[in-house]
Amino acid sequence: MSASHAVVIGLSAVVVAIQDNEAVVLTVRPRDQLAGLPFGPFDPDGHRTFELALRAFVNDQTRFDLGYVEQLYTFGDKGRDAPLADMGSGAARVISVGYLGLTPSAVDTHAPDTAWASCWRFFPYEDWREGRPDALLAMEPALRAWAVTPDQLARARLLFAMDGATWNEDRVLERYELLYEAGLAPEAARDRGEPALPPPLAQALGEPMISDHRRILATGLSRLRGKMKYRPVVFELMPEAFTLSALQRAVEAVAGAPMHKQNFRRALERAGLVEGLGRVDSETGGRPAELFRFRREVLGTRAQSGLNLPLLRD
Amino acid sequence: MSASHAVVIGLSAVVVAIQDNEAVVLTVRPRDQLAGLPFGPFDPDGHRTFELALRAFVNDQTRFDLGYVEQLYTFGDKGRDAPLADMGSGAARVISVGYLGLTPSAVDTHAPDTAWASCWRFFPYEDWREGRPDALLAMEPALRAWAVTPDQLARARLLFAMDGATWNEDRVLERYELLYEAGLAPEAARDRGEPALPPPLAQALGEPMISDHRRILATGLSRLRGKMKYRPVVFELMPEAFTLSALQRAVEAVAGAPMHKQNFRRALERAGLVEGLGRVDSETGGRPAELFRFRREVLGTRAQSGLNLPLLRD
């Protein structure tokens, strides 16, 4: 069997939490290098399942215990698996299996080189909580310059809400893929050996990551944003007891969009997702807020509807 | 490098079509053996991407050209990859990447040992078009016998609509996994070396497949049933021109549930998914039906809502 037939499976984790009303992701960043996701090789002898392997090495690397976990996607494109291709077995092809993990506590891990980073620092144009982000404005000329066919222009318009198109927050991955395709991601330039982008544009496009990790992160954020709408996954990011405002801010932090307060609450109530605890949190600044808990019973019981997101337009 | 470190990537395809108002899946069935899905090893040297590899070997094996394709899931559990573990590289661990393919034409392939088989022959309890299927009735005692803890009983009740719980058609995979866990799938008995099931029960539980192929099929059908609701994927199963009744029967065949005619049409219209062609099909038996086409433009344009399925209760 020739060495070039070897395949190595790599596991990567997009671990998301909420910290100070921001969606944050667990990153590994060796001194002065690009950030990456926690990742490791899958050992076919030592591990019975991917999930067990993932939990083990994430704990190993970051001292962090995963809670909710789901598989995202398996990436196998040649040429986008770049710098990790050598993991101890010669010139192997690396296939990477991405996972999404959600955790209620972004506690500091105290493992070397690991840190929680805001999700939107890698995708600045994805945060619309304060209205249309400046980053988008900065990108538009570059997108229009790339879009030479009518098809490309239509796609760019749709994905990046140009010319009055409405923003669809779920499409994080499609947007990143378009940027990659358009050569507007530093990773693309790197993979293809093209020159780097000018700094102001690069800033708007977001910080790059090693290998294909930003692609995996985009996949995870897309999945999370989409799934929130039909499964009550947000609660995996919340502590046992929380106020409704804190919950709303968590949803907003993930969706990157502001919600309508009362309609958000009505939707929660109608779905029977939360239950008041009769206790209050007095640390909120104004009137004390009632504490609620997630009615985990609904998971085993019926519709499990998730939230419909009453987005505020404008 | 020891032989036991080897990993082989297998690709499997769940290729679905509509034939005579039935959802059918492309199967490979060597004489007198269990059915399987088209599958093949992924060659890291020859193939740039999984998708290209998949298209190539499906065409090779079945003489069939795939159209719409999406990745499903990557399976890596030890002990469930059983009989395929030897694909020319010693005692390798097989990781299988499942794909879903949709095609408008279930033409006969004329390749040896390949055939289109009704999806529900592998999951008889999934077809509720004629009301609650008998298969479910036949399974209930076995499910109750397995469910010794309250948790297990609640799960079984919810998934299999026992004791008045409502049926959720999307959960094909969860149901299959429960049956496997309960030892009620022949594959489970095989993987664990347990005795086979009595014939009448086995019939209700559906025909088994080689390796973990029924699991992959269940994954594909779950995804398809779910995705239909938020993306207009049904149209990948339809010819260029179709009648609304034919479309409805296709949706029903996939969802395994009857729909409300007028509401189905209203939903279509509201979403702007179809457009009348001004032509009619006179072969339908009664009044000739108008032919419609899918407005593929909506894919690039806006909401892409998919259908909401106006299920008929009872």
Place this chain on the structure above:
DNA sequence: TCAAAAGTGTTATCCTTACACCCATGT
């Protein structure tokens, strides 16, 4: 007393569900 955030009331509109009935063709 005022700022800050928590927590309602109410309405117009739209969507979903459910009822049944009419229409155009072939036999």
Place this chain on the structure above:
DNA sequence: ACATGGGTGTAAGGATAACACTTTTGA
């Protein structure tokens, strides 16, 4: 004329989106 499927009208009830106002605390 009648069987067979194709193709609407309409109304009740519920869900959404949008309007702003009251309540309770700390400073």
